[in-house]
Amino acid sequence: MTVTEGVQTEQRWRLGDPVTAGNTPPGPIEDAWDTRRFELKLVNPANRRKHTVIVVGTGLAGGAAAASLGEMGYNVKAFCYQDSPRRAHSIAAQGGINAAKNYRNDGDSIYRLFYDTVKGGDFRARERNVYRLAQLSVEIIDQCVAQGVPFAREYGGLLDNRSFGGAQVSRTFYARGQTGQQLLLGAYSALERQINAGTVEMNTRHEMLDLIVIDGRARGIVVRDMISGAIETHMADAVVLGTGGYGNVFFLSTNAKGCNTTAIWRSHRKGALFGNPCFTQIHPTCIPVSGDHQSKLTLMSESLRNDGRVWVPLKRDDNRAPDQIPEAERDYYLERRYPAFGNLVPRDVASRASKQVCDEGRGVGPGGLGVYLDFADSINRLGEHVIRERYDNLFEMYERITGENPYTQPMRIYPAVHYTMGGLWVDYNLQSSIPGLFVIGEANFSDHGANRLGASALMQGLADGYFVLPSTVGDYLAQTPGNTADASHPAAVQAVSETNERIEKLLGAGGTRTVDSFHRELGKTMWDYCGMGRTEEGLRKALDRIPELRDEFWQSVRVLGSNESLNQSLEKAGRVADFFELAELMCVDALHRKESCGGHFREEYQTEEGEAERKDDEYSYVAAWEFGGVGAPPVLHKEPLTFDYVHPAQRSYK
Amino acid sequence: MKLTLHVWRQANANAPGQMKTYAADNVDEDMSFLEMLDVVNEELIGKGEDPIAFDHDCREGICGMCGLVINGVAHGPERATTTCQLHMRHFTDGQEVWIEPWRARAFPVLKDLVVDRSAFDNIIQAGGYISVNTGAAPDAHAVPVPKDAADTAFEAAACIGCGACVAACPNASAMLFTAAKITHLGLLPQGQPERKSRVIAMVDAMEQEGFGSCTNIGECSAACPKSISLDTIARMNGDLLGASLRASS
Numbered sequence: 001m002t003v004t005e006g007v008q009t010e011q012r013w014r015l016g017d018p019v020t021a022g023n024t025p026p027g028p029i030e031d032a033w034d035t036r037r038f039e040l041k042l043v044n045p046a047n048r049r050k051h052t053v054i055v056v057g058t059g060l061a062g063g064a065a066a067a068s069l070g071e072m073g074y075n076v077k078a079f080c081y082q083d084s085p086r087r088a089h090s091i092a093a094q095g096g097i098n099a100a101k102n103y104r105n106d107g108d109s110i111y112r113l114f115y116d117t118v119k120g121g122d123f124r125a126r127e128r129n130v131y132r133l134a135q136l137s138v139e140i141i142d143q144c145v146a147q148g149v150p151f152a153r154e155y156g157g158l159l160d161n162r163s164f165g166g167a168q169v170s171r172t173f174y175a176r177g178q179t180g181q182q183l184l185l186g187a188y189s190a191l192e193r194q195i196n197a198g199t200v201e202m203n204t205r206h207e208m209l210d211l212i213v214i215d216g217r218a219r220g221i222v223v224r225d226m227i228s229g230a231i232e233t234h235m236a237d238a239v240v241l242g243t244g245g246y247g248n249v250f251f252l253s254t255n256a257k258g259c260n261t262t263a264i265w266r267s268h269r270k271g272a273l274f275g276n277p278c279f280t281q282i283h284p285t286c287i288p289v290s291g292d293h294q295s296k297l298t299l300m301s302e303s304l305r306n307d308g309r310v311w312v313p314l315k316r317d318d319n320r321a322p323d324q325i326p327e328a329e330r331d332y333y334l335e336r337r338y339p340a341f342g343n344l345v346p347r348d349v350a351s352r353a354s355k356q357v358c359d360e361g362r363g364v365g366p367g368g369l370g371v372y373l374d375f376a377d378s379i380n381r382l383g384e385h386v387i388r389e390r391y392d393n394l395f396e397m398y399e400r401i402t403g404e405n406p407y408t409q410p411m412r413i414y415p416a417v418h419y420t421m422g423g424l425w426v427d428y429n430l431q432s433s434i435p436g437l438f439v440i441g442e443a444n445f446s447d448h449g450a451n452r453l454g455a456s457a458l459m460q461g462l463a464d465g466y467f468v469l470p471s472t473v474g475d476y477l478a479q480t481p482g483n484t485a486d487a488s489h490p491a492a493v494q495a496v497s498e499t500n501e502r503i504e505k506l507l508g509a510g511g512t513r514t515v516d517s518f519h520r521e522l523g524k525t526m527w528d529y530c531g532m533g534r535t536e537e538g539l540r541k542a543l544d545r546i547p548e549l550r551d552e553f554w555q556s557v558r559v560l561g562s563n564e565s566l567n568q569s570l571e572k573a574g575r576v577a578d579f580f581e582l583a584e585l586m587c588v589d590a591l592h593r594k595e596s597c598g599g600h601f602r603e604e605y606q607t608e609e610g611e612a613e614r615k616d617d618e619y620s621y622v623a624a625w626e627f628g629g630v631g632a633p634p635v636l637h638k639e640p641l642t643f644d645y646v647h648p649a650q651r652s653y654k
Numbered sequence: 655m656k657l658t659l660h661v662w663r664q665a666n667a668n669a670p671g672q673m674k675t676y677a678a679d680n681v682d683e684d685m686s687f688l689e690m691l692d693v694v695n696e697e698l699i700g701k702g703e704d705p706i707a708f709d710h711d712c713r714e715g716i717c718g719m720c721g722l723v724i725n726g727v728a729h730g731p732e733r734a735t736t737t738c739q740l741h742m743r744h745f746t747d748g749q750e751v752w753i754e755p756w757r758a759r760a761f762p763v764l765k766d767l768v769v770d771r772s773a774f775d776n777i778i779q780a781g782g783y784i785s786v787n788t789g790a791a792p793d794a795h796a797v798p799v800p801k802d803a804a805d806t807a808f809e810a811a812a813c814i815g816c817g818a819c820v821a822a823c824p825n826a827s828a829m830l831f832t833a834a835k836i837t838h839l840g841l842l843p844q845g846q847p848e849r850k851s852r853v854i855a856m857v858d859a860m861e862q863e864g865f866g867s868c869t870n871i872g873e874c875s876a877a878c879p880k881s882i883s884l885d886t887i888a889r890m891n892g893d894l895l896g897a898s899l900r901a902s903s
Contacts, residue, residue: 064788068788071787071788082711082717082719083709083719083770083771084718084771084772084774084775084815085775086718086775086815087711087717087718087719087815088717089711089717091712091716091717092712092717101794103795139789139791141794142791142792142793142794143788143789143791144794145791145794145797145844146784146786146790146791146792146844147783147784147786147791147844148783148784148807148811148838148839148842148845150804150805150808150842151804152804153799153800153801153805156798157798157799157800157804158795158798159794175808175811176808178716178812181716181814182811185811188778189778189782189783189784190783190786190788192775192778192779192782192783193779193783193785195775195779196779196780202775204772204775227764256711256712256713256717257710257711257712258711290682290684291682291684291685293682293684293685293690293692293693294689295686295688295689295692295713296713296714298713298714299714396734397714397715397739400715400735400739401686401739401741403684403741403743466788466789467788467789470788512700514696514699514700516692516696517696558699560702560704561704565665565666565765566666566764566765566768568705568707569699569705
């Protein structure tokens with residue numbers, strides 16, 4: 001990529017050439033994936049074992065990809081930081097997975113799922129990617145059922161469905177409130193089968209710390225054995241990252257504590273473009289913060305909005321218990337503002353509406369940062385046993401955390417960081433801008449635009465992992481000479497020595513502040529200025545503060561112990577160091593995008609009714625950022641988005 | 655509230671370990687147990703002492719990564735609750751709390767409260783799956799599954815693989831973990847073709863990994879954060895008997 005001479009839009013970033021290599025197949029959208037599959041070069045089954053593919057991350061995307069590649073006969077090396085591939089954070093997804101089966105005969109179709117997803121993403125996703133996702137959704141359910149995933153069923157033995165936000169059909173398949181767990185265990189069992197068959201070598205408690213690029217191609221990774229501290233080099237013909245999202249940049253999020261950006265950030269530093277980093281999703285229904293000790297936030301599934309009604313008191317500072325507030329003095333603000341979708345508006349709309357009523361002083365609970373999610377009407381209408389059948393594990397979890405019983409008093413909920421739509425930029429084949437580096441699942445930027453619909457993350461992870469990546473990676477391998485370098489190659493040696501230097505620097509800083517205290521401060525800065533509402537002034541403040549804090553971190557962080565042992569402080573320190581650099585890019589991206597769309601709400605750009613105001617003439621593009629150096633301006637490459645099927649319009653859920 | 659903690663400290667797998675005592679003086683009742691340990695660790699780092707290592711990840715009771723023996727009970731005093739979901743409101747001011755790792759020969763301690771549970775993965779590798787390659791599946795509605803079978807299979811499939819069953823068992827047996835997977839797959843029509851070979855292979859792997867035998871005590875199910883039923887063990891034994899008879903005839 002080159003930088004256009006003389007174009008200096010602002011010192012915070014520089015403008016580069018447009019991205020033209022989206023690599024989408026031409027022709028009718030219905031045939032695009034078929035066309036591409038026919039174009040893809042194949043690897044003879046007998047030759048596949050000669051190709052080594054590294055897969056980092058074993059969630060729905062990585063686990064499914066590693067298992068599928070193993071089944072096809074490739075030599076796979078899989079890595080995860082947890083002690084078992086079964087624990088990746090896909091496991092925590094509660095509500096369900098979308099598929100355009102139309103088993104309910106309620107007018108669903110592949111086209112409608114495609115349409116809902118493009119619209120739900122506020123017209124900032126590639127149409128052809130989304131259409132493929134909708135097509136594959138159907139096969140995913142078949143595959144999971146065959147693996148033994150115990151989806152909810154009706155008395156006739158057929159699969160049950162429920163509704164989710166942003167849709168008016170029932171297309172969400174579920175396994176009580178543990179859908180992600182059951183789908184991940186399906187992928188995990190397929191993966192373990194391949195480990196047993198010898199096609200996949202599994203490396204648990206190994207964390208990727210760098211990407212090895214040789215002659216412009218991804219050829220390996222540097223990992224740290226988290227038990228012994230050994231820094232290892234693993235070489236391959238191609239590298240696949242399924243390492244999840246970066247919501248933990250905010251410190252408090254619904255992500256698992258170990259979720260981090262290091263794999264994708266280190267790859268970004270090695271040349272992979274980063275797409276739409278500021279597109280983060282704030283989930284409307286999470287359990288509110290209870291104090292300074294808070295280490296993470298817990299989601300309450302969106303599916304609860306099927307039967308729960310969201311409200312706050314009409315009056316400000318109303319401290320009465322919820323059952324003392326009569327109907328006439330309650331504001332069911334989602335039902336009032338969005339009568340057609342009611343409590344099932346998309347997540348970004350619901351989150352912003354909650355923030356608005358709390359900003360007005362009508363929030364409930366300690367600190368006024370909460371709204372009620374009330375099941376009283378549903379319990380009266382359907383009976384407690386029905387609600388118990390649908391949501392019991394979620395209600396139990398809520399009671400365990402808050403000590404309050406949601407069968408007898410309304411839940412208190414508040415928005416929290418949940419998912420990142422942004423991620424490494426990939427083309428239609430899921431290949432990043434570094435040849436041989438593929439990125440799947442939440443780690444890439446594709447498919448969800450500026451806002452993801454509920455029950456679509458599981459769908460995308462599995463579509464990428466089971467169906468897209470195993471086809472496209474073969475095309476790359478068929479056309480590319482195999483890797484001949486080993487750990488002694490200069491590029492590998494350099495990556496290892498840089499990794500060692502970083503570790504020594506972290507251990508040797510010898511300061512006084514803990515890693516967590518820096519992470520909390522970074523997270524607070526990001527939440528205040530790059531969270532639910534963003535302004536030019538706030539983002540500039542954040543961009544002034546983050547580099548200062550980053551410098552303080554490197555000078556005064558205290559990481560005890562050594563590298564040559566299990567050292568959880570060292571693990572965290574490396575991740576937080578990368579979050580600092582990512583945070584700056586997120587703020588630059590949010591600053592440059594002078595419009596509101598989906599999860600990116602710039603307060604300067606809103607309609608009179610307080611809805612997001614897109615600027616399609618100027619910003620209908622993917623912002624693909626090139627690394628410019630630490631503290632140096634990144635380079636913006638724009639990939640224009642075209643909409644041939646779904647005409648961009650102001651989203652309306654009224 | 656203020657607590658006195660007695661915590662197992664062990665530098666690595668080969669080093670000897672011992673209980674060490676720490677004061678936890680700033681405990682809020684809304685903290686989770688792991689958040690209480692976070693606060694203790696921040697104080698330890700401040701004093702230049704090595705923080706206590708413990709496994710954890712999702713902190714919402716589903717990943718199965720966390721697991722501590724608290725006052726002699728796997729995952730602590732609350733029923734059907736993982737360590738990360740245990741909150742300090744269940745403790746009282748001035749209480750002494752003993753915190754230990756899972757104790758089992760098949761789960762060697764790696765550091766402090768962190769153990770190696772890869773034996774569980776090895777049991778799954780032996781047969782805890784349905785052999786269906788990606789792309790080979792029939793339509794999801796091709797085979798109806800009776801609702802009660804699907805529901806019971808789900809209840810067994812809810813196992814999070816944390817290892818509390820092994821830690822709670824006086825024999826350090828992995829019967830409940832193994833039986834949960836065998837029950838989940840054995841109840842579904844899709845799991846029938848491999849039902850007999852699966853139970854033989856998985857039980858064999860379980861024994862190879864060095865877990866103890868089952869003497870029907872039931873501590874496993876009582877400690878299980880997902881309340882996996884002892885019925886699964888009865889079902890596994892039945893399947894094993896049937897499969898073994900067929901194999902030997």
